[in-house]
Amino acid sequence: MRSDPSRPWLTALPQEVRQQRLVVWLGCNILRTAHMAETLNDILTHMELDHALLGGPSHCCGSVHTASGLRDVADNMLQRTMEKFDQFKPEQLLYWCPSCDDHLSHRDQNLISETAKRRLNATVFLSGHISQDLLVHPVPVSVAIHRHVDFPEQEEESKAVHDLLSRIPGLRVIDTPAAEGLGRHCTVPRIKDFGEALYVKTMADWAAEAKARGATHMVSIYHSCHRRLTLLQRDHEGTRNLELANYLTLVARSMGLSEREDKFARISKIASVDAMMAGLEGEFAERGIKPDVVRRALKDQFEKLR
Known part of the structure; x- marks a missing residue:
């Protein structure tokens, strides 16, 4: 990755x-x-x-x-x-x-x-530490932040992302409801407790509301939420009306840094594990990773969740 x-x-x-x-x-x-x-x-x-x-x-x-x-x-x-x-x-x-x-x-x-x-x-x-003079490049997008508020830590971190993104020139933060009842972040066990079908509907409804309010992008804070939203966009049309980005990507873009590829998102869109293996063969060979290890990891991460 x-x-x-x-x-x-x-x-x-x-x-x-x-x-x-x-x-x-x-x-x-x-x-x-x-x-x-x-x-x-x-x-x-x-x-x-x-x-x-x-x-x-x-x-x-x-x-x-x-x-x-x-x-x-x-x-x-x-x-x-x-x-x-x-x-x-x-x-x-x-x-x-x-x-x-x-x-x-x-x-x-x-x-x-x-x-x-x-x-x-x-x-x-x-x-608290990124000064305004580091955020020099405009990022002309309107974003809805996927945030959790069931714990005070998540409320603090959501506010931190809102404040940070609001300082980026050209970027507009759209106020949208928070994800309630999903714990500290979108983990597989928590989603199972919440109900997978209800999770899909809740996120689709949220994305539709964000779009109606003018959002062009949905922004993740946590890695687990980013993965789940990526897989939702792969499998459920209702969440595809917004482009997904992690907030760090937008901060780096405003700083003028080279953008890192979201390989999880790219790989998730490939139709089969065989095709994924073919596309990644040069990389795992270069890095000395055994093909059977790669195949097992890809099946566990992408195939089982379809």
Whole structure:
């Protein structure tokens, strides 16, 4: 899913860890929409902020293992992840994933490191630190933000995205209702509890209302929502009347940065796993990924959800 053969995030720590002002905890699932992680890195680099990004299974919060009843495994995994944060001695830990934050919030706080306790959402950080003089290029679109408001954290992050996008020249934010009853973000388990058919109808109705109010684009905040909205647009005509973009893409566009390709969206539109394999063959061969691993991942992500 990466734009480049190299990755901007660390999956393992180097032998010598250099102190960083910021450590950005990506978690695991954002890497399915790797363009978001790449764009976040581009933005922080453009802001000349000393930072390190940590992502992938080796920096897992353990929430999946907790859900499977493997509490001790989850606690050990989280402990190792927090120890990695501390090695950088950061001024600030930024987190991306709502599930990671939720998992930390529900653990015994005596077990949570001081670095992790001082975590701040990356979206809130960006809204507070991107100065107006960095947003120089007009982005002439009208956007409806897909936002969650069932938790105070999501209300704060939604407001941060609204404030940040409102500072982009030429961009207009259209007020639309929030997604209620869907938890902190659009995860598969939460959608199943909500009802998949109801989720499809709710999003289609929301997209129609956003279009009627003048929106040209729907904007995602979280990686999980972006994936679900991408697959909805693939499978359900009612959500195709708006172009989908993550808010980071629009921020980078206004900064004049090279735009990262949303490969998840491109691959999702290919008709079959065989065709996906054919289109990606050169890339996974170049990166040393076994074809059977690629096929299994593509089937799990794209075919089963049709």
